[in-house]
Amino acid sequence: MNVQTPQVERTVRLDAATAGHTPAAVRAVVTELLRREDEYGTHELEEYVEDIVHTEVPARLGALLSVPATGTTTLVTGGADAFRETLDRLPVGPADRIWTTPYEDVARLTALFALRDRTRCRLDVVPLDARGDLDLEWMAAHIDEDVALVSVAHVPAGCGIVNPVEEIGRLLAPHRALYAVDVSYSVGQLPVNAARIGADLLTGDAWRFLGGPVDVGFACATARLRSALTDPGPARYGQEPPRTPHSASVAGLNTALLLHEKDASAAPRQDLYPQLRDAVGRAPGIELIAPGRVQSAVLAFRHDELTAAQLRRELRARGIVLRKTVAQEMPLHLPGRGITTALHASLDHDTTAQDIARLGQALDAIVSAHRPTEVVLPRAVGGSLAPVTAAQSRPLRGTRGHLTLLR
Known part of the structure; x- marks a missing residue:
């Protein structure tokens, strides 16, 4: 008697923008290096992956982002961390203006609020047009030499709009403003060309569409930005020092980048x-x-x-x-x-x-x-019957609020 095992449908993961499905090859690399660290210690692991960290990953990131392989890219624990650390060293004052957009995510907006509170600069929000796109005409009409920084997300955290980062880069190019673009939700799913974008700071995470491990990302800074930043100096009270990603995570990112190089289908359709x-x-x-x-x-x-x-x-x-x-x-x-x-x-x-x-x-x-069901109930008077809609018990949307950073 043959007994057939029922087939179970595979889980459909539609959450790549949260933490993409990590390829088996990436998981294997990270697992093996963590085992090696446990056996031989952290210093031996750092020596073991030194070439990967300092040569292979910068070269692959350079190819992916169209930036030089050396001197521009820094490995970080995440794009938001790199953005915050950059703002901590940005020399702005009360006469300066910073531009952000309605699509800024909470982590970067928190860093911008901290910059405003510390330096007393002005924080302006670029308006949207009727379709929900950033108003480029407003930007062209209001850009001047008081604007010190413009921060834009290529693809925002909360929706799928693609902001025109290359057009904004061309608009800002003749002016003083430094240009920061977050590509955490676009790199790995859309082409990201730093040269065409013209950003002074390009930040991103590796664990979304790239399929790399968590807590590793990158920051690409131009010479213009690096020369404008002040020295880090002593950390302020309550400020965490910059962290570096774990060596095993960097090696996992290297494998994820290698997969993207070899297979064009590694990006979403x-x-x-x-x-x-x-x-x-x-x-x-x-x-x-x-x-x-x-x-x-x-x-x-x-x-x-x-x-x-x-x-x-x-x-x-x-x-x-x-x-x-x-x-x-x-x-x-x-x-x-x-x-x-x-x-x-x-x-x-x-x-x-x-x-x-x-x-x-x-x-x-x-x-x-969960739709209302139609049932037939007798009327109180007369013998005729009429349909009466009796809705099932359903929770109402919006009964629980969430805090925001608006003040």
């Missing part, structure tokens, strides 16, 4: 985005959070009654993993739209059309299960 948008958007009660004219492989959305936490749990029960995003992730944008929580779907290199179809079917099933 951008052509699947319209299918993702259609699969999510057709479910009743779903609102897409997709501002702007150009989108990446990331889609944020919410339901008009079901909470993001409830949707995420029910999708997970069906084998589909998404990320929950909260208002404080983009304090200058999401709260203004009345959004407290939402879900984030992001394509990975191995996402298929079938995976997206499963997401759409699951959303339809979940939403249908």
Whole structure:
């Protein structure tokens, strides 16, 4: 008697923008180096991977980002850490203005607020046009030599808009302003060319679309920025000293970069985005959070009654993993739209059309299960019957708020 084992559908991970699915080769490298460190000690491990850390990774990052292999790239624990450490050394004063955007994430915005409070500079927010894109005409009309720094996210943390970082770089080029671009949510899924962007500071994380280990990222600084920064000096009270990533994580990043070099399919298929948008958007009660004219492989959305936490749990029960995003992730944008929580779907290199179809079917099933049901109840007077809608008990969206950094 042959007994067939039932096939279990694989888990569909649509959370590459949170922490991408780490390739087996990357996990193997990190695991082996941690074992080696445990056996021989930290100093031996650092010597063992010295060439990887100082030669191979800078060369591969240089090729990926179109920057020189030496002298420009620093390995960091994360892009936000590098941004904060740069602002700590930025010589600005009360007469200077800093530009940020409504799409700035909470970590970088916190660093900008700290810079403003410390130096008394002015922090301005670039407005959006009617479509949700950064208003380039406003920027062109208001740029002057008082603007010391402009900070822009290539792809923001809380939605999938692709900001026009190259156009902004050309607009700023004739002026004094230093230009900082975060590519944490774009590198590995979109081409990132530092030369064409024209940024003085390019920061990014390795554990999202690149598929590298956590707590390792990079910062690329131009000579103009390096010459403008002051000496670090003694750390202020409560300020953490700069950290460096673990050697095993750097070697894991090296393997992730090697995989991207060898295989063009290591990046998400951008052509699947319209299918993702259609699969999510057709479910009743779903609102897409997709501002702007150009989108990446990331889609944020919410339901008009079901909470993001409830949707995420029910999708997970069906084998589909998404990320929950909260208002404080983009304090200058999401709260203004009345959004407290939402879900984030992001394509990975191995996402298929079938995976997206499963997401759409699951959303339809979940939403249908929570729709009001139509039952027939007798009227109080007369013998005729009429349908009366009796809604199932459902939580209301927005019943739990989240703190933001707005003041």
